[in-house]
Amino acid sequence: MARTDHDSWDLASSVGATATGVAAGRALAARGPEPLLDDPYAEPLVRAVGLDAFTRMLSEDADEVADDPIFNRQQMAEQVTVRTRFFDDFFLRAGAAGIRQAVILASGLDTRAYRLPWPAGTVVYEIDQPQVIEFKTRTLAELGATPTAERRTVGIDLRADWSTALRERGFDPDQPTAWSAEGLLIYLPPQAQDRLFDDITALSAPGSALATEHVPDLSILADDDRMADFAQRWKRYGMADEWTDLVYQGERAQVPAYLSGAGWQVTARGTVDLYAANGFALPDHEMMTELADLTYISAVLSDPTPGR
Numbered sequence: 001m002a003r004t005d006h007d008s009w010d011l012a013s014s015v016g017a018t019a020t021g022v023a024a025g026r027a028l029a030a031r032g033p034e035p036l037l038d039d040p041y042a043e044p045l046v047r048a049v050g051l052d053a054f055t056r057m058l059s060e061d062a063d064e065v066a067d068d069p070i071f072n073r074q075q076m077a078e079q080v081t082v083r084t085r086f087f088d089d090f091f092l093r094a095g096a097a098g099i100r101q102a103v104i105l106a107s108g109l110d111t112r113a114y115r116l117p118w119p120a121g122t123v124v125y126e127i128d129q130p131q132v133i134e135f136k137t138r139t140l141a142e143l144g145a146t147p148t149a150e151r152r153t154v155g156i157d158l159r160a161d162w163s164t165a166l167r168e169r170g171f172d173p174d175q176p177t178a179w180s181a182e183g184l185l186i187y188l189p190p191q192a193q194d195r196l197f198d199d200i201t202a203l204s205a206p207g208s209a210l211a212t213e214h215v216p217d218l219s220i221l222a223d224d225d226r227m228a229d230f231a232q233r234w235k236r237y238g239m240a241d242e243w244t245d246l247v248y249q250g251e252r253a254q255v256p257a258y259l260s261g262a263g264w265q266v267t268a269r270g271t272v273d274l275y276a277a278n279g280f281a282l283p284d285h286e287m288m289t290e291l292a293d294l295t296y297i298s299a300v301l302s303d304p305t306p307g308r
């Protein structure tokens with residue numbers, strides 16, 4: 001179903017199901033004698049959501065994924081590992097640099113607040129849709145998981161006034177903050193992406209850090225043949241909606257330039273580079289060569305917007 005201005009979801013529907021899909025990738029990566037990731041909660045969370053296809057992806061006898069060149073289990077695991085390690089390392093570096101306040105935007109089924117070794121005194125805020133936050137909090141409590149930092153949740157739409165809601169939960173704009181927006185931007189309308197970065201900048205004390213991804217060219221989404229192929233593969237894994245319908249297409253700001261213009265010092269790393277750094281090779285498939293353009297961005301605020 002196409003997006004609307006005030007649509008919302010749980011983890012089994014619309015954009016929420018993409019969070020379950022990513023968690024299924026982490027569950028695969030956390031398996032086996034030599035796991036790529038340490039995320040003991042990913043699999044029980046995916047099973048608790050109960051979306052048939054993602055649960056089935058975790059079952060060894062599901063052979064429909066085995067022959068897919070980009071969505072087979074090993075590729076899914078490697079893809080999610082590259083991304084997860086990038087954001088894990090970002091938060092670990094921020095902690096080592098003395099930052100004690102973190103905000104995970106669009107936290108989905110990410111369990112960093114429960115599994116990273118946060119320095120003592122760190123407060124981690126998680127923001128996502130109310131039903132997503134509520135489900136994860138309840139399910140992890142039922143699993144006996146305990147946060148490794150002080151975890152504070154904000155259930156709100158990121159197209160709404162989330163910054164006021166964050167401050168009401170105790171966020172301190174005078175302290176440097178480590179922010180992540182992982183797997184989020186393409187699900188926001190272009191103007192909401194700009195507002196998100198404006199709000200982050202306005203709430204960021206000097207020395208704050210930000211990590212996100214950037215897809216330089218979303219025009220591939222308008223290529224009907226390729227996207228039909230991609231959507232078809234995605235659908236096989238149980239997405240009720242066409243994935244392309246969930247994404248806001250059309251022109252949007254280039255993330256590195258936008259952040260630089262707001263006073264952030266930006267570093268970009270390409271997908272191919274990060275795959276290699278992790279000892280992986282990007283699958284040799286047309287779809288992946290297009291997606292290889294995705295860059296991972298980290299930025300530090302040295303020059304906050306005047307008048308903040």
Ligand code: SAM
Nearest residue numbers: 018019022106107108128129157158182183187
């Ligand atoms: N960051 C998580 C991860 O990597 O595992 C989840 C990524 S998932 C692809 C996209 C997430 O963005 C979902 O959890 C979804 O609920 C959240 N999201 C997208 N648009 C949002 C909005 N307008 N308000 C709140 N959350 C949103």
